Amino acid sequence: MCKARSFACATWRLMLLAAITALALSCIGTGQAASLDDIKKRGYLLVATEDDYKPFEFVQDGKPTGFDNEMLELLKKHAPFEVRQDIIPWTSLLAGVSTGKYDVALTAALITKERAKSFDFTMPIADATHYFVKRKGDQSITEIKDLNGKILGIQAGSGLLQRLPELEAMLAQTGGKVGKVVEYTSYPEAYQDLALKRTDFVINTIINLQALVKEKPTVFEVGLPVSGKSYPAWAVAKGNAELLAFLNGFLAEQKKNGTFAQLQKKWFGQEFTDLPAKWEPEF
Amino acid sequence: MTSADLISLLQGAGVTVALSLAAIVIGVPLGLGFAILVWRRIPLLQLIVKTYVSLIRATPLVTLGLLIYFALPAVGLQTGPVTAAILTLAINTTAFNCEIWRAGLTDFPKDQIESAQAFGMSWSHTFRRIMLPQVVRTCLPALVNEMTLLLKGSPAIAVVGIVDVTRAAVRIGANTYEPLPPFLLATALYAAIVFVFVRAQRWLERSSKLDEVRA
Numbered sequence: 311m312c313k314a315r316s317f318a319c320a321t322w323r324l325m326l327l328a329a330i331t332a333l334a335l336s337c338i339g340t341g342q343a344a345s346l347d348d349i350k351k352r353g354y355l356l357v358a359t360e361d362d363y364k365p366f367e368f369v370q371d372g373k374p375t376g377f378d379n380e381m382l383e384l385l386k387k388h389a390p391f392e393v394r395q396d397i398i399p400w401t402s403l404l405a406g407v408s409t410g411k412y413d414v415a416l417t418a419a420l421i422t423k424e425r426a427k428s429f430d431f432t433m434p435i436a437d438a439t440h441y442f443v444k445r446k447g448d449q450s451i452t453e454i455k456d457l458n459g460k461i462l463g464i465q466a467g468s469g470l471l472q473r474l475p476e477l478e479a480m481l482a483q484t485g486g487k488v489g490k491v492v493e494y495t496s497y498p499e500a501y502q503d504l505a506l507k508r509t510d511f512v513i514n515t516i517i518n519l520q521a522l523v524k525e526k527p528t529v530f531e532v533g534l535p536v537s538g539k540s541y542p543a544w545a546v547a548k549g550n551a552e553l554l555a556f557l558n559g560f561l562a563e564q565k566k567n568g569t570f571a572q573l574q575k576k577w578f579g580q581e582f583t584d585l586p587a588k589w590e591p592e593f
Numbered sequence: 594m595t596s597a598d599l600i601s602l603l604q605g606a607g608v609t610v611a612l613s614l615a616a617i618v619i620g621v622p623l624g625l626g627f628a629i630l631v632w633r634r635i636p637l638l639q640l641i642v643k644t645y646v647s648l649i650r651a652t653p654l655v656t657l658g659l660l661i662y663f664a665l666p667a668v669g670l671q672t673g674p675v676t677a678a679i680l681t682l683a684i685n686t687t688a689f690n691c692e693i694w695r696a697g698l699t700d701f702p703k704d705q706i707e708s709a710q711a712f713g714m715s716w717s718h719t720f721r722r723i724m725l726p727q728v729v730r731t732c733l734p735a736l737v738n739e740m741t742l743l744l745k746g747s748p749a750i751a752v753v754g755i756v757d758v759t760r761a762a763v764r765i766g767a768n769t770y771e772p773l774p775p776f777l778l779a780t781a782l783y784a785a786i787v788f789v790f791v792r793a794q795r796w797l798e799r800s801s802k803l804d805e806v807r808a
Contacts, residue, residue, distance in 0.1 A: 361760070362767030369764040371597035372604075396674070398754035399763075402659060409663045498766045502773065525770050 343410045343547030346556055354392040357382065358412040361397045362496050365521045365577040366418040366542075369397075377435070377577035378416055384569065385416075388560050400467075400496065404429070407547055414557065418542035420469030420515075421591045428548050432557045434541030434589055436574065437582045438515035440470055442533040443522065445504060451511060454534055458486030460510035463500040466493035469540070470513055473593050477513075477536045505529055515540070517578045524579070541589050562587075594774055598765045602775065605761030606782045612675075612755070613744045616682030620743075621736060623683075624690025631691070632698040642691065649688035654749035657681050662753040678750040686743045693739060697732040698724070730801055737794040741787045758782050 349355050359378055360367045367376045374397060386393045395416075398406060404419065406412040408428050420438055421431045444451045451457060458481055464470055471493070478488050492509055494500040500512045501522060511533065514522075519532050546553050564570040571581040627642045649657070661684075662677040672680070701724055709719040748759035756764070762779040766772030 358754075361756075361764050364767055368768050369601075370768055371595060372601045396754050397756075399751055399760070402662070402752045402754075405659065405663055409667060411663055411666055496763065496767065498763070498770060498772045501770055502766075522770060 343407075343550045344413055344553075345550060346552035349413060349553065350391055354394050355389060355414065356394050356396065356412050357385075357414040357416040358396050358398050358403055358406050360400050360403060360417050362498065363400070363417065363518075365517065367397075377573055378418065380573055380577075381435075381564070382416055384564060385560055388563070404545065407545060410547065413546065413550075413553060415545040417544065418515075418517075419545045420540060420542050421589050422469040422472050423591045423593055424472060425469065425545070426591060429545040430548055430550060430554050431543040431545050431589070432554060433561050433587050434543050434585045435561070436515075436517055436542055436578060437585065438517065438540045438542045439535050440473055440513050440537035440540060441516045441519050441535050442511040442513050443501075443504070443519045443530050444511045444533050445507070446527075446529055446531045448510075448531070451533065454480050454536070455484040455486055457481060457488070457511060457536075458484070459489040461490045461492060461508070462488060463492045463494060463503055463509035463512040465497055465500065465514075466495060470515070470537075473537045473540065476538060476593070480536065501526075501530070515542070520579055538592070540593075541585065543589070594765060594769065594778075598775065599778075601756075601761045601765070602758060602778055602782065605756055605758040605779075606786065608755060609744065609747055609757040609783075610786055612678050612682060612750065612757070613740070613747055615679045616686050616743060617740055619679070619683040620686035620690050623687045624692075625694045627687065627691040628694030628698055631695055646688045646691055649685060650692075652685075654681065654685055654746050655752055657685060658750050658752050674754045677753045678755045681750055681753075682743060682747060685746075686739060689739045689742075690736060693732050693735045694728070696735075697728040700731070701728060726801075730798070733794060733797060737790055741790055744786060744790070745783060 344352070359374065359382065361369050361374065363376075365376050367374065367378045369375070374395075382393070382395060396406075396412065400417075403412075403415050403417060404425070407415045415429075418435060418438070419425065419429075419431070421434070425431075442451075442457065451460065454477075457477070464474075474488060474491070481487055489510075492500075492503070494503070497512075497514060497518065500509070503509050504512050513536055516532070516535075519530075523530050523532050544557060546557070561570070564573075571583065574581045627645075630642050631639045633639075652660075658677065658681040661681050662672060662674070665672050665677075705723055706719060709723045714722070748757055751757060751760040751763075758779045762772070762775035765775040769775075
């Protein structure tokens with residue numbers, strides 16, 4: 311083909327390598343999502359949950375627990391077919407649903423404009439207005455404008471990151487700016503770094519932060535809201551309308567019989583009674 | 594941290610060791626096979642091996658894991674997390690082992706091979722009785738080195754839902770909001786496992802030296 315070690319040959323090989331990789335990667339996007347009929351035919355629904363997203367899904371004493379895991383138990387009773395669960399990290403969760411490996415991302419995925427292009431979301435399962443959390447007793451942050459130039463810790467690839475323009479707009483009113491942004495693969499590391507003073511504040515949803523402060527009241531303190539309305543929900547592949555309707559039917563039933571509110575109270579510390587049945591994200 | 598957390602960390606260590614060992618058992622001999630193809634300059638096959646090695650050496654473990662777990666179903670191959678994890682680790686380590694073996698084979702003194710053939714030894718006989726024992730000895734440190742790297746790179750396979758030591762530590766940290774203690778314990782577990790590997794290498798080296806003295 312070509313003599314080894316020549317520059318042209320190396321370039322050619324590199325291009326071939328890139329082409330193969332691109333081809334392999336493009337295969338990923340072509341996965342087919344299973345419709346409700348397919349699921350009934352094969353006899354089981356495959357859902358994916360996370361393992362480090364307290365209080366929605368986490369592992370305690372080796373067992374998965376949290377709001378979504380309790381909902382999953384109810385879903386198992388409700389569904390006329392078997393429901394199987396795989397626990398995987400957030401990194402591969404949405405990819406797993408878009409490739410058709412999993413039918414449902416049964417987690418608190420924030421509904422965002424970007425994600426709505428590739429996924430359909432169920433009715434919101436909680437309120438997820440974004441708040442900031444700071445070190446307990448940090449006097450340098452008392453108002454939103456104090457966040458000017460402070461170092462922010464936030465999860466990479468999260469819906470929260472896409473809402474930063476809102477905080478930017480809030481700060482701009484007082485002539486301030488968002489400081490350095492540090493991205494983490496998951497929140498426990500972000501909290502740890504906040505405690506270690508590597509960052510000055512962390513942004514997450516109110517529920518996650520309340521759970522954090524409940525566990526560590528002497529270390530952290532919840533601040534003020536830094537976003538408008540925001541809701542998390544379960545996600546299915548775009549266009550999987552029947553499966554979405556099935557899940558929404560299940561959620562509506564749990565709302566009606568009061569279990570939904572009961573579980574919210576148990577895991578979030580409060581009930582969210584005014585959740586919209588459908589949410590069109592602005593961001 | 595509770596005793597249940599400790600148990601889950603130890604279980605994670607078991608998973609790390611089991612998956613790494615499976616990959617090593619596949620990767621070390623397969624790497625040798627591939628290296629022989631390149632060393633003997635088998636047409637076409639050596640080109641395939643060379644492409645495979647450069648492709649895999651350029652691919653991070655996480656990417657490879659995601660590719661195997663999510664791309665294979667798209668072409669009709671369903672893989673469970675464990676199969677996907679072993680495949681990922683084995684495909685990765687085979688490429689590196691191939692290069693280690695190839696270096697050992699290429700550096701082998703030609704005069705020994707020529708002498709063996711002058712005595713009428715067949716190629717396979719020469720390879721088994723003359724080359725392999727010496728090549729194994731030269732390659733052993735590098736192979737064990739690669740094994741320890743594989744072991745420490747193995748947390749990457751958590752992306753397909755495997756709970757190894759590191760993922761077990763992440764889970765505990767996510768529940769207690771104190772990631773440091775479980776991570777320190779995980780580090781200690783890795784150190785202990787690597788220590789066993791290195792001791793095994795020393796022992797193998799020493800016993801092969803004794804063989805030499807006896808011979």
